[in-house]
Amino acid sequence: MKAFESTRLYFERAADILKLPESLRKLLLTPEREVQVQIAVEMDDGRLETFIGYRVQHDCSRGPMKGGLRYHHDVDLDEVRALATLMTWKTAVVDLPYGGAKGGIAIDPRKMSVKELERVTRKFVDQIHDVIGPHKDIPAPDMGTGAREMAWFRNQFEKYHGFAPAVVTGKPAEDYGAVGREEATGRGVGILAYKMLGNLSRKPQQTRVALQGFGNVGSHAAKYLYESEYKVVAVGDHTASFYSPTGLDIPKMLKYTLANKGTLQGYPDAEKIGHDQLLELDVDLLIPAALGGVITSQNAAKIKAPLIIEAANAPIEPDADEILHAKGTTILPDILANAGGVTVSYFEWVQNLQFYKWGLNRVRQELEAVMTRAFEDVWAEARQHKVSLRTAAYMIAIRRVQRATEVGGMG
Numbered sequence: 001m002k003a004f005e006s007t008r009l010y011f012e013r014a015a016d017i018l019k020l021p022e023s024l025r026k027l028l029l030t031p032e033r034e035v036q037v038q039i040a041v042e043m044d045d046g047r048l049e050t051f052i053g054y055r056v057q058h059d060c061s062r063g064p065m066k067g068g069l070r071y072h073h074d075v076d077l078d079e080v081r082a083l084a085t086l087m088t089w090k091t092a093v094v095d096l097p098y099g100g101a102k103g104g105i106a107i108d109p110r111k112m113s114v115k116e117l118e119r120v121t122r123k124f125v126d127q128i129h130d131v132i133g134p135h136k137d138i139p140a141p142d143m144g145t146g147a148r149e150m151a152w153f154r155n156q157f158e159k160y161h162g163f164a165p166a167v168v169t170g171k172p173a174e175d176y177g178a179v180g181r182e183e184a185t186g187r188g189v190g191i192l193a194y195k196m197l198g199n200l201s202r203k204p205q206q207t208r209v210a211l212q213g214f215g216n217v218g219s220h221a222a223k224y225l226y227e228s229e230y231k232v233v234a235v236g237d238h239t240a241s242f243y244s245p246t247g248l249d250i251p252k253m254l255k256y257t258l259a260n261k262g263t264l265q266g267y268p269d270a271e272k273i274g275h276d277q278l279l280e281l282d283v284d285l286l287i288p289a290a291l292g293g294v295i296t297s298q299n300a301a302k303i304k305a306p307l308i309i310e311a312a313n314a315p316i317e318p319d320a321d322e323i324l325h326a327k328g329t330t331i332l333p334d335i336l337a338n339a340g341g342v343t344v345s346y347f348e349w350v351q352n353l354q355f356y357k358w359g360l361n362r363v364r365q366e367l368e369a370v371m372t373r374a375f376e377d378v379w380a381e382a383r384q385h386k387v388s389l390r391t392a393a394y395m396i397a398i399r400r401v402q403r404a405t406e407v408g409g410m411g
């Protein structure tokens with residue numbers, strides 16, 4: 001299923017329960033602006049190469065639009081549009097004063113030099129600087145981009161518009177970035193796991209967790225869960241997956257990856273298992289924190305975990321979601337589960353606008369407050385309407401965007 005279709009399906013399901021008028025559905029399913037630009041740059045060998053860049057701005061009724069910038073060879077308009085829409089619902093469900101956007105360039109950053117990447121980033125800014133800005137649309141890192149690209153982005157934007165650190169988030173911490181941004185998404189997942197298990201009267205010590213992905217999100221989530229005394233029994237990345245029934249030594253694994261080019265390959269102190277096996281383990285909580293579409297109609301029936309937290313974006317395909325729902329699996333949806341990142345991005349933007357720097361403790365406390373409130377809203381909505389947490393999250397998000405649209409007027 002194409003990315004936009006699955007977002008639309010979840011939207012329609014919630015919109016039906018909310019009895020959202022057809023006119024508003026059409027409005028909320030139509031991005032406000034879609035920009036496609038030519039990025040022509042000189043490569044290191046003197047060749048002229050032309051790439052395509054996209055920025056989709058979905059909705060700005062609740063505030064400036066916010067969303068990442070992805071560098072990946074598979075980037076296309078459909079994917080960027082789906083991710084922009086998802087950002088509208090994500091920022092609304094955690095109640096940040098933002099709308100949703102997303103951008104991307106169809107390149108393979110691993111096959112380009114640093115200089116080439118810099119030229120591509122600066123050319124992209126040349127092409128879109130008029131439609132973005134601290135009060136319009138604020139990009140951030142996503143797959144294939146990081147603090148380095150954000151620093152180039154800001155610098156190029158400032159050539160046109162003057163000093164404006166708030167034009168992007170995810171900047172280097174020492175240069176108007178926020179402390180605690182790197183850990184934020186994984187930490188948010190950990191905070192939500194704690195809240196969800198608490199509501200189900202389960203204790204961390206009795207909870208066996210399997211976690212797919214040991215990158216930014218997965219490793220920080222694993223660290224938080226380990227420190228909160230969960231039994232993290234399985235962890236895997238693209239190179240290898242490992243299992244220990246008594247619980248893995250997460251600090252040791254983190255240390256191992258640091259000395260092993262960031263991967264778990266060859267980790268000696270646990271049993272090696274297959275990637276598919278990790279997803280199908282008999283555990284209490286499964287956290288897919290790597291790729292989209294890893295739970296499909298093919299393997300959904302084999303998933304034994306009664307609880308799943310979608311740390312990655314769209315790790316469960318819609319038909320698999322139905323199978324799991326019918327089995328009684330409780331799924332904490334991506335639009336809430338991985339919103340810790342955009343929440344701390346929002347804190348970075350606030351600090352930039354105020355020329356004021358928060359310490360790590362404040363960032364962590366405010367993150368916990370935002371995630372807790374959002375979780376409680378979604379949990380209560382699901383109970384009240386007897387719907388899944390996913391539908392409840394979409395209902396809250398759509399209702400907030402609907403209200404902002406109506407209050408703001410549509411003339």
Ligand code: NAD
Pocket residue numbers: 185212213214215216217218236237238239275289290291292311312313338339341342
């Ligand atoms: P990352 O690149 O830092 O890490 C990805 C991890 O997934 C790596 O450990 C990689 O080895 C692993 N992986 C890749 N293919 C795999 C496979 N076939 N089997 C098992 N593991 C595999 O990425 P990230 O920033 O941690 O993002 C992970 C997911 O979370 C993505 O879906 C991303 O869109 C989503 N997300 C990230 C953030 C953020 O702040 N980083 C915010 C919201 C959503």
